[in-house]
Ligand SMILES: [Zn+2]
């Protein structure tokens with residue numbers, strides 16, 4: 001484990017550490033030398049325009065996307081062999097809504113990785129309690145028998161958050177969680193996420209729209225193919241940063257050549 | 266009188282064997298079919314069915330039952346299709362289409378080169394219940410039991426991977442292996458069904474009862490159960506039709522399941 005965490009604090013306990021990560025995607029540099037660290041128990045917004053590389057960064061954090069170079073550690077381990085339980089809530093376009101699953105069905109999937117095979121035929125009362133508790137926490141218990149495909153955007157997100165809870169995940173990663181969610185439901189979701197943060201969950205939420213929401217995260221990571229700014233929203237959201245973030249980044253990436261990156265660790 | 270008409274066909278041993286296989290595929294096809302329709306894998310199923318022809322012909326030439334040749338061929342083709350789907354960025358349909366037509370053509374050439382009157386093209390294409398042997402029945406029972414057990418035990422895992430692949434990977438499920446397993450089971454069920462319904466109509470058995478059930482049942486698990494009821498009904502009714510009207514079993518079963526689908530569709534129109 002490297003001696004200095006990207007947060008630059010001695011003796012920190014950051015659970016997500018990203019060191020000089022470059023990601024190539026479809027022969028383009030999607031992320032250029034990204035370094036940052038996230039301490040446990042915070043709610044971080046990852047903001048940037050469409051195509052800024054937020055989803056690719058998230059995929060890399062959960063081990064779905066390889067790095068061109070650099071490294072990512074989740075509690076000290078590379079994402080693929082990390083023992084930390086992570087729950088990934090993909091953009092709605094990545095989910096196959098044709099499956100006629102009820103809210104309860106989806107939430108019970110959270111136990112699929114941890115329980116024995118027999119649990120498929122004999123649901124224990126412990127599992128039932130866990131599912132009920134998770135659904136109540138996100139205020140979806142009254143909708144438990146509804147089909148997820150018929151729910152609103154906000155209700156779907158809450159269902160997936162409940163699935164993360166039955167999965168007993170410590171880190172929640174939500175891609176574009178607020179898109180297609182109306183303003184009043186956004187506030188409710190934020191409330192739920194804050195509650196989970198207070199219980200010690202580490203939560204990353206990507207969002208491309210910079211309305212009033214972005215200011216309500218503990219930290220914001222502004223990315224547009226590199227990190228434009230990272231910190232508390234009141235310090236980060238300056239006019240200069242926003243112009244930079246949404247401006248053209250075309251003159252970047254002079255040091256990184258696709259496919260032939262020289263390793264410097 | 267009616268009782269006689271119901272019992273009569275099954276005093277023939279080949280009809281009894283056909284009944285056993287019919288009930289088993291009536292259970293297995295809609296069970297797998299529920300996943301197939303939600304994952305839009307119907308084309309893959311059709312490709313699988315056509316691709317096993319060389320295996321069936323090869324086994325017959327060597328003096329084995331076509332079923333025994335079709336099983337290994339089906340599994341190899343299923344895993345190859347799985348690999349193509351995972352690795353290719355270009356259209357899967359194109360590569361799968363090329364592969365299955367090539368294998369099907371190769372099977373037809375083998376068939377005509379061999380020129381044995383013991384193998385009839387129509388039997389392989391449309392299903393032939395009179396040639397099912399006791400060994401075929403035993404193999405079918407065994408494979409159906411194994412497939413059924415896996416589908417039940419891994420139900421949640423199969424649903425998770427089909428519904429939200431990336432979420433499943435991150436949750437720690439071996440999603441890629443689960444996809445391959447589903448394809449292997451699909452190939453087994455298709456191959457077993459070929460005996461009764463034949464290569465051309467097997468996809469009908471796979472998707473029609475499952476699709477009919479999905480029009481009526483609200484949830485996935487109840488759609489599976491209802492699909493199985495429809496599948497068994499199609500198989501058994503089709504078998505009687507085949508016996509009394511002297512038509513091939515495959516088309517008789519396919520028409521029965523289509524009738525069930527039509528009724529389900531009309532019922533849906535009425536209720537919505
Ligand atoms: Zn740190």
Ligand SMILES: [Zn+2]
Pocket residue numbers: 021022032033068069256261
């Ligand atoms: Zn680089």
Ligand SMILES: [Zn+2]
Pocket residue numbers: 224226227228244245249
């Ligand atoms: Zn920038």
